[in-house]
Amino acid sequence: MKYLGVLFVFLFIFSVAVLYIVIGEGDLVNIIDVTEHEESLYDDTKNNGTADNFLNLSVLQPLPPVSVSEVVISENWHEFTVYVYDFESNDIFHGKLDDYLCGVVFAEMPSTFEVEALKAQAVAARSYYVYKTLNSSENERELHRGADICTDPTHCKAYISYEKARNKWGEEYISPLWGKVEKAVTDTSGQIIVYESEPAIAVFHAISNKNTESAENIWGGNVPYLVSVPTSESENADIITNFSTIIEYNSEELKSKLISNGFRGDFDKNPEKWIGSIVLNSSGRVDNIEINSKLISGNRMREIFSLRSADFTLEYKKTDDKFIFSVKGYGHGVGMSQYGANLMAREGKSYKDILLWYYAGVDIINIYEKPFP
Numbered sequence: 001m002k003y004l005g006v007l008f009v010f011l012f013i014f015s016v017a018v019l020y021i022v023i024g025e026g027d028l029v030n031i032i033d034v035t036e037h038e039e040s041l042y043d044d045t046k047n048n049g050t051a052d053n054f055l056n057l058s059v060l061q062p063l064p065p066v067s068v069s070e071v072v073i074s075e076n077w078h079e080f081t082v083y084v085y086d087f088e089s090n091d092i093f094h095g096k097l098d099d100y101l102c103g104v105v106f107a108e109m110p111s112t113f114e115v116e117a118l119k120a121q122a123v124a125a126r127s128y129y130v131y132k133t134l135n136s137s138e139n140e141r142e143l144h145r146g147a148d149i150c151t152d153p154t155h156c157k158a159y160i161s162y163e164k165a166r167n168k169w170g171e172e173y174i175s176p177l178w179g180k181v182e183k184a185v186t187d188t189s190g191q192i193i194v195y196e197s198e199p200a201i202a203v204f205h206a207i208s209n210k211n212t213e214s215a216e217n218i219w220g221g222n223v224p225y226l227v228s229v230p231t232s233e234s235e236n237a238d239i240i241t242n243f244s245t246i247i248e249y250n251s252e253e254l255k256s257k258l259i260s261n262g263f264r265g266d267f268d269k270n271p272e273k274w275i276g277s278i279v280l281n282s283s284g285r286v287d288n289i290e291i292n293s294k295l296i297s298g299n300r301m302r303e304i305f306s307l308r309s310a311d312f313t314l315e316y317k318k319t320d321d322k323f324i325f326s327v328k329g330y331g332h333g334v335g336m337s338q339y340g341a342n343l344m345a346r347e348g349k350s351y352k353d354i355l356l357w358y359y360a361g362v363d364i365i366n367i368y369e370k371p372f373p
């Protein structure tokens with residue numbers, strides 16, 4: 001009888017070991033994930049901010065509704081381990097949610113910003129993480145090697161570890177700023193924004209001009225809380241680094257860039273005649289521009305000519321043979337404006353005021369708290 005017990009324990013250990021070897025590390029992460037169910041410095045010298053948080057179009061496709069009260073609200077979030085795919089090293093690392101968020105806020109927003117703006121960024125990043133965790137498609141999970149989220153700012157959220165930031169900018173400079181970001185994250189611990197009880201895709205951008213942009217104008221799908229709202233950057237342009245930028249191309253460069261990007265149209269011998277009317281959309285950005293009698297969208301122009309935003313004017317200066325783009329703002333313009341958030345914080349607004357302003361009609365809830373408020 002005694003030997004039978006020993007044999008049983010041995011068999012159990014053996015089968016677990018075999019299972020681990022067969023599944024492999026990447027898949028194991030995926031299985032754990034599913035079963036637990038477990039989403040500059042702008043002083044421009046020490047930049048730890050990124051301008052844009054582009055959305056994959058698929059993210060905006062209709063998804064099965066997730067009820068916050070049933071799925072999200074859980075004391076278990078305290079225990080949750082976040083799995084993050086590092087797109088640069090191709091590794092997966094893991095940690096507690098708020099530790100991960102410190103690295104995100106530090107990478108996404110200048111940590112010299114006001115505390116209330118950093119808090120708003122922390123809540124937006126947490127909301128995005130929760131959304132992603134609950135809604136990631138199979139394809140996305142595969143792309144993330146089974147992890148919840150990745151560190152590619154053009155796909156999910158930028159991230160930097162304390163060690164990396166310290167090595168890059170030095171401990172003396174980084175330590176107090178990291179402490180400030182950490183406080184913004186822990187002071188808002190558990191808070192996310194929801195729209196009609198579903199976690200919000202809290203996208204954001206660096207700088208708008210007079211209005212933010214709607215998700216519909218950028219990605220084609222209407223998202224009720226990602227609509228255009230007024231913002232005050234244009235009134236404070238003098239204190240925002242690179243609020244306005246100029247980009248110039250000569251006529252040959254302009255023409256070849258258009259052609260290499262699939263533009264099919266005849267170019268008049270006289271470049272003065274190339275540009276026709278420019279139509280603005282409701283947010284004040286370029287909806288479309290007429291070039292040689294063909295229409296190109298403002299966003300496409302932004303991509304082709306590497307403009308910081310689709311809020312631009314275009315003129316031709318014959319004497320220098322120069323097409324001059326005068327651009328205002330930075331980023332796609334959807335959701336919270338980071339500079340706008342900082343300006344609101346400077347005026348004494350709280351992170352809640354900021355979030356409720358930039359994400360229309362949302363509520364702020366705490367995923368650790370029961371019952372559902």
Ligand SMILES: [Zn+2]
Nearest residue numbers: 149150155156
């Ligand atoms: Zn990703």
